[in-house]
Structures are given as structure tokens and as C-alpha cells.
Amino acid sequence: MKITIIENELYLAQSISSKLSLAGYETEVYSSIKEAIATSTGDAYLLSTNLPGQNFNSLITKYKEKIIILMVSYINNDTVAAPLKLGANDYIVKPFMIEELKRKIEHYKEYQTLKKYKNLYKEYNEYLLQDIKTEDDIDKISTPLIVLTNYIKLIDKLAFEYAKLKDRVLIFVPLSNKEWKSKIEKANRKHILYISDLQTLKKAEREQLFTLLEEREFIISTTSEIETPYKTIEINTDNKLYDQNEILTIDDYVKFIVNNFQYQYPDTELSKKLGISRKSLWEKRKKYGIFKKK
DSSP: OEEEEEOSOHHHHHHHHHHHHHTTOEEEEESOHHHHHHHOOOSEEEEESOOTTOOOHHHHHHTTTSEEEEEESSOSIIIIIHHHHHTOOEEEESSOOHHHHHHHHHHHHHHHHHHHHHHHHHHHHHHHHTTOOOOSOGGGOOSSEEEEESOHHHHHHHHHHHHHHHTOOEEEEETTSTTHHHHHHHSOTTSEEEEEOGGGSOHHHHHHHHHHTTTOOEEEEESSOOOOSSOEEEEOOOOGGGOTTSOOOHHHHHHHHHHHHTTTSOHHHHHHHHTSOHHHHHHHHHHHTOOOOO
């Protein structure tokens, strides 16, 4: 990790740089905001707020996606409150122990890493569920809720969209995991639980589950009809390709392919990919009542 130190007191800057280098960090030192903006390449910035005649707001604005720790001689609106509002992460009061500074750097380094992972998983999850369509109005759904379905990914999409709409954290608890009781007990009561695989529990285990869930917000998915003390809705799909436990008939497969790819490929190529003649494709269109709009 590279640390950019911006401090006009040369002795202090070199002292901080030396100690951070001994701790395994790469460092670079600047006394000028203008030069730091032009050429610095740090992952984290230690920014002195005591730089006579220099405005550090532009540096904070440019590097606010990185770690910025203010080094201050005293605390007021100009040295701390305003820079934090602009995008700086934290501050440390001079003189300070290098161990305290290292703890702050490592804390925000871990925070930045977790933030990147969160965004990665969010984007990947949205990618995985982008083709899943639910007909239900998410804004009309309320928790606690049990959902019966023939395709679990429908409820995955519903749960994630509901949490996003309500701006709430979603905690996933698969009941196929033997640690499910512990996960529920440890979960923050302000968060929404998304619990899957209710059909895998025996009656006695379901009773334990519902006892743990008293006064909690949750969405539970099940693929089997089960009597519960909570409101249950049913969300299914007619698309048999979604059901991975069922072998499709050739007609079902051809019908799905024609419906979903007829505008992506001309009939000549589509029939070739299906391994049938163009005439056979035309006959199947007629049989299924699928006609290509012009």
C-alpha cells in the first residue's frame, strides 16, 4: 500500500515517512497541494490541514474515493468538519503516535476492500438475476411473508428487490445449512432475513424456526405447501426451463428457443441451430401459434 504524505513541515513529513516505511508501507512526500494533485499516486493520503496559502479542498474532491486522513493541529470547522463533509475519511491530532495512525490506515484499508467486495457481489447478483421476471408489485408486499414457488430464483429476485426498495440490509439464511439457528440468533434485528428451503425442515424444526422469528421481519421461500402462522403467497413460472429437476420435452425446448431467439437470428440460422429444416420450423411456429412480427 502506498501512502502519500502532504505536509509542509519537512522534518515531520520525513519522520512519518520513515516510520511508515519501517512498517512495510511505500511512501511519497509532498509539501505542495498543486504538485500532489498533478503527480501523486498514493492509495491513502495523509493530509496536513496546516498549509499556509494552500487550499486542500480540490485534493479531497479529486481523491475522495481513496483513503484520506487529515493531520490537524486543532479541531474546528475548517480543519475537520468541512473536509470530512467534503469526502475525507478521518482525522488525527498532532502530535500523534505512529501506531494510532497505522490503526486508522488499516481500518480504512479494510473498509475500502469490503466496500469493493460489496459492490462486486451486488453487481454480480444483479447480473445473475437480470433475466428473472416477477409479476408481483414489490411495493405492495409486506413482511413477515412466506412464499410458495416452483422456482426459487423468483423469490431471490423478489427478496433482493424488496430490500433495495426499502433500503434495508438483507441477511440470507439457507435452512439447508446446519448453522441456521445460530445465524438467525446473531442477525441484527433491524435487518430483514431471507430464509430459503423451508420444505427441508421437519415439523419440530419448523416450530423452533417460528419461535426464533417472533417479532422479526423475514421472507421465507418454500417449494412445498406448508401450514404456517404467517401470510403465504404463491409465485410460480410457466417456463419449464427454470425447473432444473424436470427433463424438457423436445416441443417445450423448441418452443422456448423460438420464442426467445426468433428476433436474434434469421429463420435459416435458427432452424440450423435447432437441427431442423426451415420448413419444419415453419410448421412448429404454426403448431405453437408463434408468429414473427415484422
